[in-house]
Amino acid sequence: xxxxxxxxxxxxxxxxxxxLRRRAEWLTAILVLLSxxxxxxxxxxxxxxxxxxxxxxxxxxxxxxxxxxxxxxxEDVNRCNDPLVLVDREHDLPxxxxxxxxxxxxxxxxxxxxxxxxxxxxxxxxxxxxxxxxAAVGEELTVTSAYRSYEDQRASYARLVSIYGRRADKTxxxxxxxxxxxxxxVDFTNAAVGYEVRRNFGRTSASVWLQDHxxxxxxxxxxxxxxxxxxGFHWEPWHYxxxxxxxxxxxxxxxxxxxxxxxxxxxxxSC
Ligand SMILES: [Zn+2]
Numbered sequence: 001x002x003x004x005x006x007x008x009x010x011x012x013x014x015x016x017x018x019x020l021r022r023r024a025e026w027l028t029a030i031l032v033l034l035s036x037x038x039x040x041x042x043x044x045x046x047x048x049x050x051x052x053x054x055x056x057x058x059x060x061x062x063x064x065x066x067x068x069x070x071x072x073x074x075e076d077v078n079r080c081n082d083p084l085v086l087v088d089r090e091h092d093l094p095x096x097x098x099x100x101x102x103x104x105x106x107x108x109x110x111x112x113x114x115x116x117x118x119x120x121x122x123x124x125x126x127x128x129x130x131x132x133x134x135a136a137v138g139e140e141l142t143v144t145s146a147y148r149s150y151e152d153q154r155a156s157y158a159r160l161v162s163i164y165g166r167r168a169d170k171t172x173x174x175x176x177x178x179x180x181x182x183x184x185x186v187d188f189t190n191a192a193v194g195y196e197v198r199r200n201f202g203r204t205s206a207s208v209w210l211q212d213h214x215x216x217x218x219x220x221x222x223x224x225x226x227x228x229x230x231x232g233f234h235w236e237p238w239h240y241x242x243x244x245x246x247x248x249x250x251x252x253x254x255x256x257x258x259x260x261x262x263x264x265x266x267x268x269x270s271c
Contacts, residue, residue: 079267079268079269080093080094080097080182080269081099082266082267083184083242083243083244083247084243084247084261084262084265084266084267085182085262085266085267085268085269086262086263086266086267086268086269087177087178087179087181087182087269088177088259089173089177091177091268091269092174092176092177092269093150093176093177093181093182093269094150094176094269095150095175095176096150097150097181097269098149098150098181098183099120099147099182099183101120101121101122101183102118102119102120102121102147102183103118103119103120103121103124104116104117104118105117105118105119105124105127105128105143105146108124108125108127108128109128110124110127110128110131110143111131111140111141111142111143112142112143112144112146113142113143113144113189113195114144117143117145117146117147117186118146118147118183119146119147119183119184119186119242120147120182120183120184120242122242122244123183123184123186123218123242126217126218126219126242126245127143127186127217127219127242129217130213130214130216130217130219131143133213133217134206134209134210134213137209139205139206139209140190140191140192140206141188141190141206141210142188142189142190142195143186143187143188144187144188144189144195144197144238145180145186145187145197146180146183146185146186146187147180147181147183148178148180148181149181150175150176150181151175152180153173153174153175153176153178153180153181154175156172157172157173157174157175160172170233170234171233171234171236173233179222179239179241182241184241184242184243185222185239185240185241185242186219186239186240186241186242187236187238187239187240188201188206188207188210188238188240189201189238190204190206192204192205192206197238198238199235199237201237201238202225202235202237202238207237207238210240214240214248215245215248215249215251215252216245216248217245217248218242218243218244218245218247218248219240219241219242219243219248220240220241220243220247220248220251220252220258221236221237221239221240221258222236222239222240222241222258222259223235223236223239224257224258225237227257227259241258243258247261247265
């Protein structure tokens with residue numbers, strides 16, 4: 001009896017244990033099923049925080065992906081569009097830099113040699129007023145060169161080197177190193193110098209008028225007499241660059257010439 005009773009008890013235990021195990025399995029299954037959406041929800045929260053606009057600048061900097069090449073490129077172009085970008089013998093513009101707001105000087109009624117000449121919109125508008133003011137007091141200013149692309153500069157530099165050899169370096173810049181690629185530089189001439197680009201333009205009354213008034217329209221003489229050691233260029237009385245009226249006024253007041261001013265206040269192209 002005791003033996004049988006004992007066997008019955010054992011059987012009862014075994015069944016109880018099986019029931020418990022089944023319950024435990026169900027419970028585990030339910031817990032697993034419940035935890036899946038909870039985990040998914042938590043992961044979503046972590047993910048959305050990573051791109052949240054309220055993240056601190058430091059956090060943002062840490063989690064920001066590296067800059068895409070296009071973004072870097074557009075920042076560089078903006079930098080090259082700055083009116084105070086430093087372009088000289090040491091600092092050059094990229095071959096593919098071209099301003100995107102060039103306008104026709106012919107359309108504005110500015111006297112030009114050749115079919116047309118282009119300048120950036122703001123510089124062109126001020127140049128239009130400048131030549132009109134000069135004409136009003138009997139001074140003739142004709143534009144012989146304005147915007148030149150990298151390719152234009154390469155061609156003109158190669159032509160001058162073929163004629164003058166190394167001496168070409170004194171009056172012409174290698175491609176990328178010319179202010180004309182900025183679309184804010186302009187070369188003047190007039191009848192008094194036979195519509196050529198010559199130093200004796202600096203002795204004309206039109207040149208004297210420019211020295212007195214160009215800054216009022218935001219233009220400055222980029223390569224003044226005696227500034228060759230700074231800029232790498234000798235005196236170019238015909239070459240003016242637009243930097244805006246406030247900058248032009250400050251350059252005129254001195255003591256820095258344009259090159260010194262750009263080194264102190266300007267931006268490097270680095271593009
Ligand atoms: Zn020039």
